[in-house]
Amino acid sequence: MFVQHTPPHTPPFRGNLADFSGRRGWEEGIKDGYAEGYLRGRAKVIVGAPKQGFAFRQVKILYVGTGKSFPYSPIDEAIIATLQTLAAEVIVSVIGQPIGELAATHRPDLVLVLDGVELPTDQIDTIRGIGIRTAIWFTDDPYYTDFTSNIAPHYDYVFTMERNCVDYYRSLGCSNVYYLPFAAYTEHYHPTLTLSPVRRNISFIGSAYWNRVNFFQPIIGGLMENGLVINGIWWDRLPEHVNYTNQIELGKWMGPLETSEAYSGSKIVINLHRSPIDESVNNNTIGITASSPNPRTFEIAACGTLQLVDVREDLASFYTPGVEIETYSTSDELMEKVNFYLTHEKERQEIALRALEKTYRDHTYSNRIHQMFEHIFG
The missing domain is CATH 3.40.50.11930 (Rossmann fold)
Structure with missing residues (x-):
């Protein structure tokens, strides 16, 4: 049964203006802590639910x-x-x-x-x-x-x-x-069920294929202002990387457990597929196009976080866009959805939890x- 979650009531502010910013920070901390506890609690119920049995x-x-x-x-x-x-x-x-x-x-x-x-x-x-x-x-x-x-x-x-x-x-x-x-291998990819040691607004974990570099470049400033953290190899290809040395970790290939912790500790995880026509790294001479989701799609969903993924034709066979996952087609659309979901906590959490439940059941x-x-x- 769905229960409407409402942050605990705090008494009205009656102090002087000098104390206002401190009081506001305290109230925001209460609100964020409640939201974090709600997400972890719901995720724990989903992860602990009885699993489907398969024939031995x-x-x-x-x-x-x-x-x-x-x-x-x-x-x-x-x-x-x-x-x-x-x-x-x-x-x-x-x-x-x-x-x-x-x-x-x-x-x-x-x-x-x-x-x-x-x-x-x-x-x-x-x-x-x-x-x-x-x-x-x-x-x-x-x-x-x-x-x-x-x-x-x-x-x-x-x-x-x-x-x-x-x-x-x-x-x-x-x-x-x-x-x-x-x-998703849930021994590797799963939500953090206690207070996460990783706290990020947005994560992207993956290699800097050229289609990713070109896609991010027009909006990299806005993404970084919203707290994007990038981990992966080749990100020195992005000319702006020198401006964000604290947010772009160069040359690191993260293992699954560290990746899972980062996913689960992020409000939003961006998934951008590599291109099937990148001649510099691919061997796909006949040019078969790609319509299916990558493994990262299932791994992110298994960590109980909102995933923003570029549209692929067969994605809806696994997750319902707008219900269990959120999609984008252009850089501007990605930026718009980042801004929306960073300011709409309830909507973000409910999509993330539905994806978690779907993954543990079917994927x-x-x-x-x-x-x-x-x-x-x-």
């Missing part, structure tokens, strides 16, 4: 991780931990080990590969040749389709985080292709692995 399968999985560091290692960790809750046996390996020999020895029901760009496809051909099912979950679609197009046909099942890649892989002769975006790795198993095992 008597199957043996050989999982082949990327063997890479950030940002891939937290995904490996999330998938391994989730597999161990849904499958009877999980054997963990990484690219660089003799995957074919491991499969021949253990005879798993499925060899599941994450990314797979550096895994020789002849090893997968050998595994399929002895009758073991194989699947790959691509991590970076559509940005590296020049590579993945040569890999996908070697697997029995192909899972992609980009909806627009499904038909492309099918056109290459892959018969079992499924759209399966990543999710965890348990949801995704369960969907994958349904496709493979029936």
